[in-house]
Amino acid sequence: MNIEQIVKRAMHDVAELSDCQLIEPIKSDTLLLQSGLDSLGYAMLVAQLEEELGIDPFTELAITVYPATFAEFVAVYAKGLEQQSQ
Secondary structure (H helix, E strand, C coil): CCHHHHHHHHHHHHHHHCCCCCCCCCCCCCEHHHCCCCHHHHHHHHHHHHHHHCCCHHHHCCCCCCCCEHHHHHHHHHHHHHHHCC
16 A cells, blocks of 8 residues: 555544545545545544554654645655655
């Protein structure tokens, strides 16, 4: 499973737990603010991904601007995993 699939699956898990309705389909250019998760949902998503992947790129990388789209969000995790493996 690639990082995009992992993030999508985690989003669906969090949406189910927090009783949110995700838009379908989630595409690369889907705006995170319009995806269906609220701020608590994104906090839960980051926590779930940290548990699953072993990284929190938002604290480990010097990210100054939160990603706006799904593709940007996935890229942050891809970069975090890349740095972790070095």
